[in-house]
Amino acid sequence: MPYICPEFFRAFFMINHNGVLVTSDFILANNRSFLYGDGVFETLKIVDSKILFFESHYFRLMSSMRILRMKIPMQFTMEFLEQEVLNLAKESGLTSCRIRFTVYRNDGGYYTPKDSTISYVIQASPIAEKLYQSTNTSFEVELFKDFHVSNHLLSTLKTTSKTIHVLAAIFAQENGYHSCLMINESKNVTEGVSGNLFIRFGTTITTPPLSEGCLNGVMRKQVMQLIEKNDELELVEAPISPFDLQKADELFLTNVIQGIQSITKYRKKTYETTVGSLLIEQLNASIPVS
Structure with a gap:
């Protein structure tokens, strides 16, 4: 036992x-x-x-x-x-x-x-760890297309009605993925099951605006501020299409408990984890640990 x-x-x-x-x-x-x-x-x-x-x-x-x-x-x-x-x-x-x-x-x-x-x-x-952990282990995702996130204000709230996200998590579990990405009524990618989505092309990092129906995440806000302070990176809020996923250099998800989860694979595409790891270091630097 x-x-x-x-x-x-x-x-x-x-x-x-x-x-x-x-x-x-x-x-x-x-x-x-x-x-x-x-x-x-x-x-x-x-x-x-x-x-x-x-x-x-x-x-x-x-x-x-x-x-x-x-x-x-x-x-x-x-x-x-x-x-x-x-x-x-x-x-x-x-x-x-x-x-x-x-x-x-x-x-x-x-x-x-x-x-x-x-x-x-x-x-x-x-919790197992105080500080946020950077990991290079495999994290594969797939699109969840059975149901769509609505493009309205209620979708941005953490309500106790999360049926679509629960079903997406079950879909990932049943099909051998680590998680799923959600799509909205416009067929754009909005977020992960339990975190906001960021996508990098070169030095430009894009995240969906709240008008796309993504969660108004607290960690989303923190990461956006870190990116804006970095002179070598550009932050853009814009819709993300499924086609963008296969052209991107890096994908990562954010939430308050885990911090930043780098995505390593979507279908046949594999991704870098460099900026995600950098942002984790910057997040940890702001946390007072005794």
Whole structure:
């Protein structure tokens, strides 16, 4: 039987539900996030008791709640939410971990809610590495064409309704790929299953604009800022066609937990990983590690 460390066991079962620490997992039958996908979430990374990029996460969460017409509680200040997250990590015995902060509309009603007040759940789980890792191991992707991402504002939010992404992940698993790339209604490539897409031609790096329906990713923002500061690279926001994938020099995906995942193969095309590795080094340089 494999060894399970007590820290992992404890963290997996401890959550913060509306400010109350609960030591067992739960599900509410009337939870609107469960019934209708009526919720949003943030995935955070804590390193040495510090939340990375927390300001960006906070403002994205507030914006998402407004777009979904949720009533934002008065106590939802940046300081309050930061302390709630850090308290859960501390009580879970974790100084570095992954956090999922889920906000959902309260019970009541069917498609039409009785009101727009909210509840929240915070979950913590251990991470293997504090710093982002650069790897040259194989990472092969394929296009997921069964369903399309919509070109509208809701697609840019981290809602609790991610059926298309789940199906894309299953497709990749069943067909021996590491992940899939999503396409939108215009048949352009928008993002990966769990990260934003960047594509390099020479010194020009392109990522889809939010109008293409890609996630408004926190790590996307950080990487775009790093590219803009590099005098040898040019950043462009423009649609990416499937044909562009086979002409590119480099592809990589970004998210807050993993940082940057270089793609090494798409169909018969193999890619370099030079800029992805460089950006990982720059990201790590900005992270205070004790």
